[in-house]
Amino acid sequence: MLYKVKSPPTTRLQKIQKSAVETHRSANQHAKECFNSLTGPRRVGPVPGFFKPIQNAAPSSSTSRNTKISVVGAGNVGMAIAQTILTQDLVDELALVDAKPDKLRGEMLDLQHAAAFLPRTKILASVDYSATVGSDLCIVTAGARQIAGESRLNLLQRNVALFRDIIPPLVKYSPDCILMIVSNPVDVLTYVAWKLSGLPPNRVVGSGTNLDSSRFRFLIADHLDVNAQEVQACIIGEHGDSSVALWSSISVGGVPILSFLEKQQIAYEKETLEKIHKAVVDSAYEVISLKGYTSWAIGYSAANLARSILRDQRKIHPVSVLAKGLYGIQGGDDVFLSLPAVLGRAGVLGVTDVHLTDEEARRLRESARTISEVQSQLGI
Ligand SMILES: NC(=O)C1=CN([C@@H]2O[C@H](COP(=O)(O)OP(=O)(O)OC[C@H]3O[C@@H](n4cnc5c(N)ncnc54)[C@H](O)[C@@H]3O)[C@@H](O)[C@H]2O)C=CC1
Numbered sequence: 001m002l003y004k005v006k007s008p009p010t011t012r013l014q015k016i017q018k019s020a021v022e023t024h025r026s027a028n029q030h031a032k033e034c035f036n037s038l039t040g041p042r043r044v045g046p047v048p049g050f051f052k053p054i055q056n057a058a059p060s061s062s063t064s065r066n067t068k069i070s071v072v073g074a075g076n077v078g079m080a081i082a083q084t085i086l087t088q089d090l091v092d093e094l095a096l097v098d099a100k101p102d103k104l105r106g107e108m109l110d111l112q113h114a115a116a117f118l119p120r121t122k123i124l125a126s127v128d129y130s131a132t133v134g135s136d137l138c139i140v141t142a143g144a145r146q147i148a149g150e151s152r153l154n155l156l157q158r159n160v161a162l163f164r165d166i167i168p169p170l171v172k173y174s175p176d177c178i179l180m181i182v183s184n185p186v187d188v189l190t191y192v193a194w195k196l197s198g199l200p201p202n203r204v205v206g207s208g209t210n211l212d213s214s215r216f217r218f219l220i221a222d223h224l225d226v227n228a229q230e231v232q233a234c235i236i237g238e239h240g241d242s243s244v245a246l247w248s249s250i251s252v253g254g255v256p257i258l259s260f261l262e263k264q265q266i267a268y269e270k271e272t273l274e275k276i277h278k279a280v281v282d283s284a285y286e287v288i289s290l291k292g293y294t295s296w297a298i299g300y301s302a303a304n305l306a307r308s309i310l311r312d313q314r315k316i317h318p319v320s321v322l323a324k325g326l327y328g329i330q331g332g333d334d335v336f337l338s339l340p341a342v343l344g345r346a347g348v349l350g351v352t353d354v355h356l357t358d359e360e361a362r363r364l365r366e367s368a369r370t371i372s373e374v375q376s377q378l379g380i
């Protein structure tokens, strides 16, 4: 016997909703028709005659060309990065790529509708990588994210498979780009992206512990009740559980903090320092357990890196770079992890040589070993 699912009777509210949707559709259609009658079908470039050039104008002498960023992955992280880039007036063109066409178009339109409040930026979106052509910087955020309690390293196999589809077309359309990886586990995926891209190592960088260092600076600043921008403090190594806090080089407004405490004979327990570092490591887990994902801080972190690169700022950021042979990391290991790197228009210009205590150096080598072990199972 078959049971038929009866359609419920149409209520008055549903009728009103249906007619509202139809009215909205026809209003959109009407607006499009009016626009087309004024300007012709959708076109690229200005409508001829809309403004008249002034008499005897010399051709533009500007030699600068448009700058372009592409963001792959229009999820929580990709969109937080995109909107931070737009508000900070970093580029002339922003291209978004995702595998979900409707979500992608929705995100593009939503950002385009803010045009009246933002610096002028052309925003494009497509599931096709040709939209990314000629990018100066490609930021990859696509992929699986952690669920509450899950480690970043757990995401590896799923995201490596996606990277095989993402990295080759990105580099095909933008062979001169700097590639910035954000998807997790960011250090291993930066290595994977480097291998799949064939780019020189200075042009492949992971967002790494730039975010962890901001969390660290926030916690110290909060403790001392000062501005976090006055706190020079760095976390290096894995963006994850084996990261290393460089306590020995922290300064606040130029004052080295550990020697200040010692001079003032203020006792501090090693355990207190460990607790602060643990709070940094636990930060992402806490936010994910509360809201399901992290987005705003990584949005600002990635835009901060994008500015240093595209504006050739030569600022020093803890980011994931090829660490082979640096800080005592074994020459045989092509491992990417965060070290203090100078970033500019050519990507990673160099790595600074910060003094590490024996304990910090040992922890960094351990962090490298953790990443290297995971990497060795990849067969890339
Ligand atoms: N490095 C860092 O500091 C941080 C990294 N992350 C990582 O960023 C990644 C993204 O996180 P969310 O944005 O929260 O995830 P999400 O699930 O909101 O977005 C992921 C997006 O990737 C897209 N996608 C999947 N496969 C694709 C493909 N083959 N091509 C193009 N797009 C594809 C999905 O359609 C989705 O829109 C995760 O791996 C997460 O762990 C998140 C926060 C901080």
Ligand SMILES: CC(=O)C(=O)O
Pocket (backbone or CB within 6 Å): 152, 184, 211, 284, 294, 298
């Ligand atoms: C998810 C992640 O990697 C973070 O927020 O640190």
